[in-house]
Structures are given as structure tokens and as C-alpha cells.
Amino acid sequence: MVQYNETRLDASFAALSDATRRGVLEQLGRADASITDLAEKFHITLTGMKKHVSVLERAGLVTTEKVGRVRTCRLGLRALEEEAAWIERHRGLWSARFDELDKVVEELKRKEKADGRKKTR
Structure with missing residues (x-):
């Protein structure tokens, strides 16, 4: 029988349960983007997008890197x-x-x- 890491599955499915987060993953599949760019694209506040990105990051689906004042998001390695x-x-x-x-x-x-x-x- 296959063994699954329930915590990892919970985090992944929770992250994927939201349409905005799925959209962010699709967008990042095309190109890396800043949180500001993502917020504008999805017509939500910067704070709202930061929350979405942090959920994706905790699930390992997205990584971020801050250079100066810009935080760039990209698909996670996993x-x-x-x-x-x-x-x-x-x-x-x-x-x-x-x-x-x-x-x-x-x-x-x-x-x-x-x-x-x-x-x-």
C-alpha cells in the first residue's frame, strides 16, 4: 500500500482548493512574477496576494526571493x-x-x- 505524508497532502490540497491560488500557479507556470504583478493581474490587494502566496509557499508549490523591494515568485521545485x-x-x-x-x-x-x-x- 502506498504511504502518503498526510501533512503534505493537507497543505497541498488546501493550497489548491482556492481558485486564485490555482490561477497563480498557472501564471507562474508561464513566467516568474512579483507579488505586485500577481495582485494586479488577479485584481486583489497586495496583502491578499501575500497571504495566497504564503499558503502556496508553505505547501512547497511556490518559492519567493526578495531582491531590494521586489519579492519575485516562481514555481516550487517540488x-x-x-x-x-x-x-x-x-x-x-x-x-x-x-x-x-x-x-x-x-x-x-x-x-x-x-x-x-x-x-x-
Whole structure:
């Protein structure tokens, strides 16, 4: 069985749960950006963007570097392999459950159709 670092997963999924933070990750996937640039792009206050970036930073998804008065953000070095593995494992479980449900529904449809033929005779 795969072992997951629950604290890391919690931090990652909490960071990814917000649309603005997901947008920041997409933006940083294209190019590094200052917190000021990100705040302007997402039409939020500098303080609000700093909070979003700190959540992403705690999750290891973003790193920042301050040079002078400018704090530049870039994607973190850590990939989301552990999170992807967790999602894939659960996707597989749900997929198997839905496949079984499909079989039950098809069997019920066959029985219903067969019962309908018996009643009309």
C-alpha cells in the first residue's frame, strides 16, 4: 500500500482548493512574477496576494526571493507526484465502483424488460 505524508497532502490540497491560488500557479507556470504583478493581474490587494502566496509557499508549490523591494515568485521545485498518486488511487477505486454499479443497472434493466414481456403475454 502506498504511504502518503498526510501533512503534505493537507497543505497541498488546501493550497489548491482556492481558485486564485490555482490561477497563480498557472501564471507562474508561464513566467516568474512579483507579488505586485500577481495582485494586479488577479485584481486583489497586495496583502491578499501575500497571504495566497504564503499558503502556496508553505505547501512547497511556490518559492519567493526578495531582491531590494521586489519579492519575485516562481514555481516550487517540488512536483505534485504524491498528490497525483493519491488522486489516481482514489479515481481507480471510484471507477471500479461505478463499473460495478453499471453492471447492477444493466442487470435490473434486463430483468425489467423480461418481466415486461411476461406480463404482456
